[in-house]
Amino acid sequence: MSKQPELLDLVIIGAAAAGSTAAIYAARRNLNFVVVSKDIGGEVALSGEVENWPGIIHTTGFELAQDFHKHAKSYDVQIDEGFGVAEIKQEKNYHIVLAENSIGKKKEYQTKSVIIASGIHPRKLSIQGENELKGKGVTYCTVCDGPLFKGKTTATIGAGNSAVESTLMMAGIASKVYLVTKYPDTKETKGGLPKAEDILVKKLKSLDNVEIIYNANITEIVGDNFVSGFKYEDNDSKEIKELPIDGVMVHIGMIPNSNFVECAEKNNAKEIKIDFICQTSCPGIFAAGDVTNIPYKQISIATGQGATAALSVINYLNRWEPES
Numbered sequence: 080m081s082k083q084p085e086l087l088d089l090v091i092i093g094a095a096a097a098g099s100t101a102a103i104y105a106a107r108r109n110l111n112f113v114v115v116s117k118d119i120g121g122e123v124a125l126s127g128e129v130e131n132w133p134g135i136i137h138t139t140g141f142e143l144a145q146d147f148h149k150h151a152k153s154y155d156v157q158i159d160e161g162f163g164v165a166e167i168k169q170e171k172n173y174h175i176v177l178a179e180n181s182i183g184k185k186k187e188y189q190t191k192s193v194i195i196a197s198g199i200h201p202r203k204l205s206i207q208g209e210n211e212l213k214g215k216g217v218t219y220c221t222v223c224d225g226p227l228f229k230g231k232t233t234a235t236i237g238a239g240n241s242a243v244e245s246t247l248m249m250a251g252i253a254s255k256v257y258l259v260t261k262y263p264d265t266k267e268t269k270g271g272l273p274k275a276e277d278i279l280v281k282k283l284k285s286l287d288n289v290e291i292i293y294n295a296n297i298t299e300i301v302g303d304n305f306v307s308g309f310k311y312e313d314n315d316s317k318e319i320k321e322l323p324i325d326g327v328m329v330h331i332g333m334i335p336n337s338n339f340v341e342c343a344e345k346n347n348a349k350e351i352k353i354d355f356i357c358q359t360s361c362p363g364i365f366a367a368g369d370v371t372n373i374p375y376k377q378i379s380i381a382t383g384q385g386a387t388a389a390l391s392v393i394n395y396l397n398r399w400e401p402e403s
Contacts, residue, residue, distance in 0.1 A: 089112035101196060102151040196366070229253070305325075306324065
């Protein structure tokens, strides 16, 4: 007869801001738990300059993610890195978490509770040339790939903070940077960048090597073996225009990593719905960070949710009883 897997107190899915914080709190309460994550740091590690983390005037997303990881590891937390969760199944009053890595190795965890802190991933443009030229001038991570375009011409697509931050970074690397926004340059749209912070927009518009293309709908990324340009439609004139560039940074929003979640209720954006103590609609399953329906996707908010979820799990476990 095969040995039954150990029944854990908790499985934390994700090792970025929310997951790392939850792990620290769980470790300090001596819970029997494991962290399962495809990578370390998630989107935090791919962030650029970070200047709104209280107590530290300036750092980078990569450095902050490494600090989170070191803190969790200081408690000897077990982190099964490289494993993506494929499914969570309910069995009586516990859960079975099924995970698999890139070479097909599978792991199964039985646990009394789960914290889903799986984060988000970049949204694609879904236009001609995007998939063909991914990694050949098309990138979704300016921090990762921006330095490859030193002295060249690039375009960032988007209208929020991540697009503006991408453009600011590239302005210090490339010779010329376009920022392409679908919004017109009006007061109502905050100068074509309605989702970006005013201080960042002001800094952006003061740069000589940055040009904002307003009212534009990008239709194609052009290139044979590497990006050579892009086409866009002017939303007013409907004219198709083309500009020569060497690289495209896509920053048009994020999609929650929640496909493996079936028990917990999600909204139309596939974000996991939670209450004010990070409970989902599924007993014993909690969620924290950017994968949830919290409206503000910020590192500081994700860490707060990670702490809240862990404390809620502790309260749940205090009342948990085996089914007879």
